[in-house]
Amino acid sequence: MSIRNLDRMFQPASVAVIGASNRERSVGRVLSRNLLSGGFEGPVLPVNPHAAAIGATLAYPDVDALPFAPDLAVICTPPDTVPGIVDSLGRRGTKAAVVITAGFAETRSDAGRQLTQAMLDAARPHLMRVVGPNCVGILVPGIGLNASFAHLHPRAGDIAFVSQSGAVVTAVLDWSTHRDIGFSHVVSLGNMADVDFGDMLDFLIADPKTRAILLYIESITHAPKFMSAARAAARAKPVIVVKAGRTADAARAAASHTGALAGSDAVYDAAFRRAGMLRVFSMDELFDAVETLAYGPRIVGDRLAIISNGGGIGVLATEALSDSGGRLAALAPETMARLDGCLPATWSHGNPVDIIGDAPGSRYAQALEAVLADPGTDAVLVLNCPTAIADSGEAARATLDLVESGTGGGRRQPPVLTSWLGDGAAAEARRLFAAARVPTYETPEQAVRGFMHLVRYRRHQALLMETPQPLHEWTAPAVGAARAVIRAVAAEGREMLTGPEAEQVLEAYGVPVARTLTATTPEEAGRAAERIGGRVALKILSRAISHKSDVGGVQLGLEGREPVRAAAEAMLATVAGRSGGAPVDGFAVQAMAAMPHAHELIVGVHRDPVFGPTLLFGKGGVEVEVVRDSAVALPPLNSVLAQDLVSQTRVYDLLRGYRDRPAADLEAIHRVLERVGQLSLDLPEVAELDINPLLAGASGVIALDARIRIQPAEQAAPPAIRPYPGHLAHRAVLEDGSTVDIRPIRPEDEPGIAEMLARSSLEDLRLRFFAPIKQLSHESAARLTQIDYGREMAFVAVGDDELLGVSRLAEDPEGETAEFAVMVRTDRQKRGLGERLMADLIGYARERGIATLHGSVLTENRRMLALCEKLGFVRKAVPDDPGVAHLALKLGEPTATAR
Helix, strand or coil: CCCCCHHHHHCCCCEEEECCCCCCCCHHHHHHHHHHHCCCCCCEEEECCCCCEECCEECECCHHHCCCCCCEEEECCCHHHHHHHHHHHHHHCCCEEEECCCCCHHHCCHHHHHHHHHHHHHHHHHCCEEECCCCCEEEEHHHCEEEECCCCCCCEEEEEEEECCHHHHHHHHHHHHCCCCCEEEEEECCCCCCCCHHHHHHHHHCCCCCCEEEEEECCCCCHHHHHHHHHHHHHHCCEEEEECCCCCCCCCCCCCHHHHHCCHHHHHHHHHHHHCCEEECCHHHHHHHHHHHHHCCCCCCCEEEEEECCHHHHHHHHHHHHHCCCEECCCCHHHHHHHHHHCCCCCCCCCCEECCCCCCHHHHHHHHHHHHCCCCCCEEEEEECCECCECHHHHHHHHHHHHHHCCCCCCCCCCEEEEECCCCHHHHHHHHHHHCCCCEECCHHHHHHHHHHHHHHHHHHHHHCCCCCCCCCCCCCCHHHHHHHHHHHHHCCCCECCHHHHHHHHHHCCCCECCEEEECCHHHHHHHHHHHCCEEEEEEECCCCCCHHHHCCEEEEEECHHHHHHHHHHHHHHHHHHHCCCCCCEEEEEECCCCCCCEEEEEEEEEECCCEEEEEEEECCCCHHHHCCEEEECCCCCHHHHHHHHHCCCHHHHHCCECCECCCCHHHHHHHHHHHHHHHHHCCCEEEEEEEEEEEECCEEEECCEEEEECCHHHCCCCCCCCCCHHHCEEEECCCCCEEEEEECCHHHHHHHHHHHHCCCHHHHHHHHCCCCCCCCHHHHHHHHCCCCCCEEEEEEEECCEEEEEEEEEECCCCCEEEEEEEECHHHCCCCHHHHHHHHHHHHHHHHCCCEEEEEEECCCHHHHHHHHHCCCEEEECCCCCCEEEEEEECCCCCCCCC
């Protein structure tokens, strides 16, 4: 399930309180009072077998005695009674319940888990949705619904707040009430036995009263569903998330460096970033983010101008900006000239703009007007500290008047953030700014943090819309060859691959590896070195030793047969002493890579128990876990996502070149990341993988050492993001005998979509888009090509490297129905291509278990109507629009599908 019956949850016509009470300070009493006093206009039905009335409202002894089935039931009875009550409600016809009661799976006991399952089993036959158990409840202020035991009624607004923690819910409500911030929904999810974050995001996407979504997350229960819903939500409206438990399990023991570095919090961070959400890290920051978001300024860049009446607070703001990765705006000469003309000669003559401590309101206004008009300024932070010779309130009013006038020098006015320090007049100034929806903060550091929230959110959104470069040409990975190596190792009962075995797996995926020969004795190692020629690295081969350098099992820069033989003899003794006598299988002799000024990097794969395969990149070498310069991403990756992963590390600055050091081949690094990401999706048997070091220089990359640990494939968590379904690609023969390649759409197809539209007639475009569109914006084209294969599909027909047509469907959150669309380039029509694309779409929908495929077509689009009739669609008129026909094709009963 996803959003089924959530309308009954959040737009109920009636509510029952099961466990209502007159006993003071009881949960049942508070729930009843909140529902009866919150302004909800529908009937509230208290249920209590021992009371004739709750307050002045008639009560009922049990669910069966209710005069009708309530849309929503709020349950606060003892845990053992909940499954039976849910069953009774379901039989009456109730479709939504909020279970306040604790004592379920959160107790970590078998009894608690069994009780949770019994509750779900009771709800499932009736398609009843359950929020909780163990939660504070839900609030929808716009309809006066307070089905919670919170201590107050929040005002209505356009921010939705969804939290696992009830304590955080009540704290946010208390904080927001004093700042005049309202909510469209406040939802305490508790244990998330049924309704979870993915469901709530899907529901809130389509809610017109919700402008932004705030999440407090402790854990995710269904990563693929969450990621699919989160990516869709973040494209539609801002989503801010705070994640608790950042250090849990982060330092667990692992067989690989990647396993040690890719802690759970790093994976959550990667997931939030990939979804386009903004993450914050503390309750204070959460509150700041709420305020910044509530007032909704939008920025186009990260260049901040600072205006202050004191040099010290300007310096503090500048330092905070630098520490958080922001940039000071470089003021243009004409801006400097304007400031010279309106400020005292002792002003700072730069950014921050110190307008001196005696600045009256008029000076604030003049300086702000000049800076707002500067073309290199993306936002302005206005600071004020109280002085005895200037009125802070006057400065606030002057600033506010200018902001509200919309003065922006003939361009869209950059957003203005404010920080008035102190109490007294400063408190009144902050009240004025808040009333006018101008972001205001108590300290300069908080203000800069609010600005950086906007910057990071913009960056994440821009990343969602970046068009990747065309796919790198490379031979398809030899999955069979790689899996054969893994199966052979598993058949021997081993978890760890030897170095040469790991290199064979990497070679199958096109990752460059150094030439390596194996030997069983020191004498054979010497002969292998002679065959390779030049300098070599000698490494121990042992199925029992993972980190060879830790036991003296690596020696570099050897040359010649005898030095290698002697080094191998000595290595056997050293390894035996340091490893406690671990068995040694032989030696690997590897050619030393000749790559001047190369950097040692690490690329790795780790299997997260929640999000499935994750990819790690960073600074490599033996000190990798000491330096800890790494970043994590969720596969699959393309060129844009690979570049973003690399750019998150400190070593990225070195890779771009410095002084006399040339830049490394970044494209080669990106290719390795893309290929290893694909490996992690193709081979769930790979539990952990390290390439360390991956040597990277100006001439390319080469893997010098690799380590792979395997596990049974069935133990691997599924990928959080559904990978590209390449198995659906095929060649089709059209009616005229010509052939086209049909495959799922890729983000790289954005230029092809634009070209297809440019070569189509205006009439065809009007029939497809219901408007005379000749070209799409980059954002619209990116949205059409960067799809979520977990809930969307688009097939493109390709001929002569050109896009000739496209068909697509978008599923509803339940996966039961899907809306379709199809278009064929004007000069490629009447060849059966549209029918071929629709047939593929219908076949895919059947495989997904979709019950109904539907769409809207202009009645004048006779060719499309005829095609749909031929394919079995049933046509119905649209009563409010006679120019549009609704078409539907029944495919069968809906079936559950993997998301």
